Amino acid sequence: MDEEKRLSRKKNILFSVIAVALFCVLLFPLYWALITSLKTEQEIFQNPPTFYPHILNTKSYAAQVETGDFNMFRSFANSFLISTGATLIAVLLAVPASYGIAKYRFKARKVLLLSFLVTQMLPVSVLLTPMFIMFKNMHVYNTWVAAVLADATIGIPFSVLILKNYFASIPKDLEEAAYLDGCNKFTAFVRILIPIAKPGVMVCAIFSFLYAWGDLAYGMTFILDQEKRPITAGIFNFMGQYGTKWSYLTAFAVVTIIPVALIFIFMQKYIVSGMTSGAVKG
Amino acid sequence: MAKIKKFFRYENVGMLFVLPAFLYMLAFVGYPIIHNIILSFQDVSAGNLVKGTRNFVLFDNYLELFGDSVFTTSLWNTLRFTVSCLVFQFIVGFALALFFSKRFSFAKPVRGILLVPWMIPITVTALMFKLLFATDIGIINFLLRSLHLIDKNIEWLTTPGTAMFALICANVWIGIPFNMILISTGLTTIPKELYESASIDGAGKVQTFWRITLPLLKPTIESVLILGFIYTFKVYDLVYVMTSGGPVNATHMLSTYSYKLSFEMFKYSKGSAVANVLLVILLFVGVFYIRATTEGEKE
Numbered sequence: 001m002d003e004e005k006r007l008s009r010k011k012n013i014l015f016s017v018i019a020v021a022l023f024c025v026l027l028f029p030l031y032w033a034l035i036t037s038l039k040t041e042q043e044i045f046q047n048p049p050t051f052y053p054h055i056l057n058t059k060s061y062a063a064q065v066e067t068g069d070f071n072m073f074r075s076f077a078n079s080f081l082i083s084t085g086a087t088l089i090a091v092l093l094a095v096p097a098s099y100g101i102a103k104y105r106f107k108a109r110k111v112l113l114l115s116f117l118v119t120q121m122l123p124v125s126v127l128l129t130p131m132f133i134m135f136k137n138m139h140v141y142n143t144w145v146a147a148v149l150a151d152a153t154i155g156i157p158f159s160v161l162i163l164k165n166y167f168a169s170i171p172k173d174l175e176e177a178a179y180l181d182g183c184n185k186f187t188a189f190v191r192i193l194i195p196i197a198k199p200g201v202m203v204c205a206i207f208s209f210l211y212a213w214g215d216l217a218y219g220m221t222f223i224l225d226q227e228k229r230p231i232t233a234g235i236f237n238f239m240g241q242y243g244t245k246w247s248y249l250t251a252f253a254v255v256t257i258i259p260v261a262l263i264f265i266f267m268q269k270y271i272v273s274g275m276t277s278g279a280v281k282g
Numbered sequence: 283m284a285k286i287k288k289f290f291r292y293e294n295v296g297m298l299f300v301l302p303a304f305l306y307m308l309a310f311v312g313y314p315i316i317h318n319i320i321l322s323f324q325d326v327s328a329g330n331l332v333k334g335t336r337n338f339v340l341f342d343n344y345l346e347l348f349g350d351s352v353f354t355t356s357l358w359n360t361l362r363f364t365v366s367c368l369v370f371q372f373i374v375g376f377a378l379a380l381f382f383s384k385r386f387s388f389a390k391p392v393r394g395i396l397l398v399p400w401m402i403p404i405t406v407t408a409l410m411f412k413l414l415f416a417t418d419i420g421i422i423n424f425l426l427r428s429l430h431l432i433d434k435n436i437e438w439l440t441t442p443g444t445a446m447f448a449l450i451c452a453n454v455w456i457g458i459p460f461n462m463i464l465i466s467t468g469l470t471t472i473p474k475e476l477y478e479s480a481s482i483d484g485a486g487k488v489q490t491f492w493r494i495t496l497p498l499l500k501p502t503i504e505s506v507l508i509l510g511f512i513y514t515f516k517v518y519d520l521v522y523v524m525t526s527g528g529p530v531n532a533t534h535m536l537s538t539y540s541y542k543l544s545f546e547m548f549k550y551s552k553g554s555a556v557a558n559v560l561l562v563i564l565l566f567v568g569v570f571y572i573r574a575t576t577e578g579e580k581e
Contacts, residue, residue: 030409
């Protein structure tokens, strides 16, 4: 009966070994990209392949700083600017919206909720051409603004749907106590509710950032000049031009993963809660 | 003025909070959708995209699609890609969720790290799998050679059938963590007492799985599969970076074909029509999803 709770020593070891094996197999692609970025081109083409770099080669990283031809650190900075902008818009708009939906029962509520749910399912293909025309007319085409505006449309619906659950779980009493203390609806929202929903706000910020960071379609379509493009579009361009320079390509990939890895290391609990609550509930 | 003030008293204040986000989405998503529908009924090319007059051609763009073999290939590809991915990622994800529900020392940390593939930008994932499936230096060809399963390197990404296989592998890799974590969460909602009383009644492990675990997980399984379908069916970045729809259109999906028509061939209206077909299929499936989520809400 206790089997579910405590495993015998033997089983514990066996399961842990299997877990480590699974870990190695499933994360192998990442390891392989990392070590390829640290090999010399010659070693990459060696047969049989080496499973760790025999000659450590950091040139593929250093070359990116020295030659201005394909500066991955500039595309990194572009991506950072675009993702931060999109995250700010998404959070600033989604926080009040989700509060409104969670705490008030007005007529259009269900329709609004539904429309946020539907926008989450939209394929980018539907939006690309009309947005392209719109951004041309707004004179923001080929600037980072276009990518920010487009990327925020991914973060907003996700954030609204996640945060509404957080606000809904805050008891009404807390709000009423704030009114007694002289707060009005807006000050109660800012001073009492937002601080309580902070973990939810973090989840929204992280996911909005990750969505924007991973975007390729918008950045590639709405920004023409390579030096203004996000890092994902940079990689894609680079692949087209230096298709077999794997050490450079994988170095590019590793640099792109760095922010994702940092977010994972320091904010793992938010990731799990975002993936589960957000995804199941919409 | 007084009327407006009266309207926004009590519950309707909520609307004011939602308004900014709603207007934003209306401008940058709602309007484009309508615009895209209009585009698909016109004849728009590079010449009259931003300025100039556009003629209405009604259903011509859609009718043209039926005779277009690349469109029908894309539609079929999207379907078989989606179904194959769903089957594999669901089975592996489910197995992993069951495995990590056991309480052994490394269960939690390892399960956590396995979420990473889901977070990585898809462009990077595509690049990593291109490397794994590379013809000369690819580790997959090396493994197959070492096991004497092949004696000549397979050109994975430039052969139609194997290119699709490589795409499916990459997408399953992204999908596994998503399936695993949702099913893991679903498993924790099953009351422990049920398993206890089942074992007292003498039920075996297999029986417990079919009679208790699976039926109680039904809502989770439904939403995992529907969400998985929606995410997979609109696949874009992965295919665009790994194969760009090639070799010779063999791996085009609706999304990549739409992109090619619009932004490489400048047949914007036809591209919009393809995108709308994709949208209609997604919305059709989405209805099931919305039904499932709003049922749970009960408000």
